Amino acid sequence: MFSFGDIIAQALTLILNWDQNLSNIVALSLRVTLSAVLLSCLIGLPLGALVGAFRFPGRGTLTVLLNALMGLPPVVVGLFVYLMLSASGPLAPLQLLYTPAAMIIAQTILVTPIVAALTKQVVEDLHGEYAEQFASLGLRAHQRVSALLWDARYSLMTVALAGFGRAVAEVGAVLIVGGNINHVTRVMTTTIALETSKGNLQLALALGIVLLAIAVVVNALVMALRASAVRAAYA
Template identity: 55%
Template sequence: MNDVLEGLRQAALLIVTFDADLMQISARSLQVTLTATLIASAIGLPLGGWVAVHRFRYRRSVIALMNALMGLPPVVVGLLVYLMLSRSGPFGVFGLLFTPTAMIIAQVVILTPLIASIAHQAIRELWAEYHDLLISMNTTRGQRIRTLLWDARRALLTAALAGFGRGIGEVGAIMIVGGNIDQATRVLTTAIALETGKGNFALALGLGFVLIGIAIAVNMAIHFASKTEVSSRW
């Protein structure tokens, strides 16, 4: 019990003193996940809107595929990205493996279906309300999508936050493509796993507290964004 309390005390001390390693790892985690979330949102939000508005032959199959990819195991994504970026892979010439860029690519692949699926659901419901009005105004498909994206912005913010929440806690894919290299690709989740294995519980707990804090902040943001969205419809 005394060891646990001492570990907690040291972890708190690392946080309040802004330990250099802890701050660097936390900053890198935020940088990677924020970048991946922004890219995934730029792809997923318009994609969800397009699928909600556009009617085409394989639309149901595309929706089913988006929903299925939400549950794609991160380690499988990591393996596929690793093979693509390895020296023998098609993109090996760029030397991206074991860099933050590779980690961002893996997270984009993981987050895009999640964000697109949530966006599709939100915009589909809004499209049912706005369909007759937008059709009667002779709007183009692009204008309809932009209008729906704007009016569903709070729900879409929730989708982006959900993507960020999943990305910040992901470990399997970024461990494979990032390599958990000190001062280069080590992030919160991979550092926690490493430091726990080394028995450095103070740093592991400190990193864990930071990760929990970020997760709580993201979930609170989702809660208030969803609450605001519901309130705005009344």
């Protein structure tokens, strides 16, 4: 029976040795997560900006829906995507079940409402400052959205960061649609769950440390970009 100190020491040794298996798991996790966040931003940023900048019938309902979907249960999303991609589902011919693509789809569904709802709030506050100026310039809808997104770009980095945090920590949905297949769909979170259940706490802890390190690095990069932008603005 290993002591707590032994487990930590062995976990750090695994990280320092950085074998091929560990590298593959981390690389796949980042590929799936970053792909999902990118797709979520491509969908959620314009959607949130439109809802935040314009008044239209059903806007209130859409806002409530986006806020509600921020709390989507991952296992429900995983089950929905599984049913869509399974042999009896409408998307069965695509043969995406138990592939990284299925995991990206599930994570995108989970992250997009978060990105859209947070973007809506950021853009809505900003639009109040520019509404009269936009009206005087006679800008079209897409021009307003583009201008607002560009002006709020540093605040929207935080929005993307929230989406990244949601995606990188996901277990339930990716486990259902990915199957946790070794060397195919096994990512950091599902490996941590599996190895913990097997009693292989050294590998689970090593991946946990790597996961936390990635989160810290991404946060630090976003903060550095925002800080450099502030310095440039006052230079």
